[in-house]
Amino acid sequence: MKYLPLIFRNVMRNKIRTLFTGASIAVSLFLVVTLHSLLASQDEIMERTKVHDRVAVLHEAGLAGRIPIAYVDRIRKVPGVVCATPMSWFGGNYREEKVQFPQFATDPKEIFNVYEEYTIPADQLKAWQADKSGCVVGSVIARNKGWNVGDKIALQGNIYPVNVEFVVRGIYDGPSTANKEWLLFNFEYLDDKLKKENHEARAGNAGIIMLRAASADAIPAVMQTIENSFASSDAPVKPMTEQQFAQSFTEMMGNVRGFIRYTSMAVVAALLCVAANTMAMSLRERTREIALLKAIGFSQSTVLGLFLSEAVLIGLLGGVLGALGGKLLFASVDLSKVAPGLGLFFIPWKTALGGLALSAAIGFFSGVVPSWRAARMSVVSGLRKVV
């Protein structure tokens, strides 16, 4: 501890060098931490929503399959199921926008029971339930598109051959894990519309069925019962927990995890070289000084410790700036405005602290060889050396 001022002075002796090394580590770590968070924030959201015991029921043929709407009632009767709702992806185009936002045809009476942590004012919910051509939207998308209660939203069918128009009856909110970028509307509205416009063959598709089980323990039995009871029907289904369901989406993106890992590894290797180089340079300049330290009685291990701490400190400087600064940055800006779908993005503590540890490790390993050399250097030749 008593060496702390000395270490600190050493860190600050060449301010530009320390600053640049720190900045280099900070910028690169910021990148690594951000990339990892793209995946980790999804994982963490899923981890946190686990308490809600939800199960998604999909067609065996995946999202493209049809689940008859009658299945919803049958699933509600399965022991252990508290409530269930259809969630049929409408996939309409809004105005001339290229990127779609999620729109689901659902059951207004049940959807907020299934998503129990989502909140909506009681009068707005009632108004929506009373108006078949009404919809509710998430608070984030409402803010980004400038929608208010009473506004009209027209969507052009893409998957379905009908165009729809809704009146916004409410705006829902929820905890940080809630997806606040949905538009929810009445399933019956879509069904009626399809039948009226002679597309009866397309009507009655529940899309997926989302249900909430009584408890986590009930989930395996519920999934088993559902899978078995529809196994020999026209539309066999595959139930999966909400977490598995979300994972299947990440999986679809392909080997993204692998690529992020390769890139991160390259970045860390590059950083290690760079930091080691700086450390070596800075110790080379101090050859005489180090010899002097040893001449007046500092032991090898103390010298080694001194310089290793210096390297770790520089690494940490970058880590604090890059990893913690990144966390702060993403916590204070709202990404959903620039990139729809990224509204839930944040840097989890685990990743930020992992980044910090990584920066310390980079500092440590970059200092090993130069410090070891410095500690082992013979005093006589060191003192004699002209740098």
Add this chain to the structure above:
Amino acid sequence: MAGLYSRAIPARRQIFTASYRDGLLAVHQSPSRKLAAVVPIKYNIRSVFARKVGSLMTIFGVGMVVWASIFAFGLSAGLDKTLKVAADPLDVIVMRKGSTSESVSAVSDEVANIVKELPGIATDREGRKLAASELVIFGYLPRRGKTTKVNVTVRGVVPVSRDLRESLHIVEGRDFKPGLREAIVSRTMSERFEGLGLGDEFVLRGGSFRVVGIFEAGGGAVESEIWTDQTVLAQLVDRTGAMSSMQLRAASKTDQEKLIERIKNDEQIDLNALTEEQYFKEQADQSSLMKIVGGMIAFFLTIGAMFSVANTMYGTIASRAREIGTLRALGFGRTSVLSAFLLESLVLCLLGAVLGCLGALALGDLRTGTMNAATFSEIVFAFDFGPKILLKGAMLAILMGLIGGFMPALRAVRMKVVDSLREV
């Protein structure tokens, strides 16, 4: 080897010749020839190698950054290229109005027959119209070694479909026989998916299909598809009276415009038509997230590397103060010293760029698959490590060298000659 570098120097200055040998700068007073104030390039290149470990570390660091950037660029460029290669400039895709991808579209047979009779459609040698109604559905298969399944595109085709994709040819096995549950798959799909090996069977909407042939199609979106007989597929999914979309080829560019116009505006038809190029361009636009991520990686890494290049150069310059002083004393001007050190940092970075490019090329023909954001189905593509992408990576390195080297080089010229000569 002692090199002599001599050109005009301002006459009022003392005239020397500088020679550089084995890391030592030697100065000779030369006869009355006029010298130029250009520091020999060899001096910088040799300086880079005089500090082997330090330079190597920097080169390696820059190389890694260039490699990672090329990797990121190559990913998004590869995806883009796959979606572009598919397009024959005269091809037109016909879909239901409002549909953005074939799999969600529907075109009734009735209307399809009207479209096929429109003027301006190209014909093949036997006089057949180059227009095909095709059925596109999603299969749901696991990638090799994975348990979760993803959507894959299955296309039910008719004989004319082949004429519309001349590049498709079977490289292994045979073609499927009409009326049988047989399929041909692309080589890439066959390698990536469970049950798609030659001779394997896979389940599609409750029916079992046998893979009888492997095809290649010169890259492009077709290489992400499974092809089978249209009648068999329609029966399986119980589709009658309508297929998904139409593929047709116009006889000429003007015919193409007229055809598209007609299909869009004719009340009897009332469908959406767009060139294949446009169709894939819109899909590529939807995959822009990859581009953003790739750009972000390159941007941050380049900035990070700039700092470290600056550090290295500061280090070299500090330890070579005497040398710099000597150069200045010899009469090399500020500009030439500045450019000499900028050059040195460029040399460092370009060596790194070479390393990074070689590293990327060493990956070879790297293929992967991801979800096509427009269709929600798997698209397989090869990374693009073409000259353009490598050049982009090298440009980043040049940027690092110039910006990272500038401040240190400035310091080199600002040093007082007297002080730096005195330095030990």
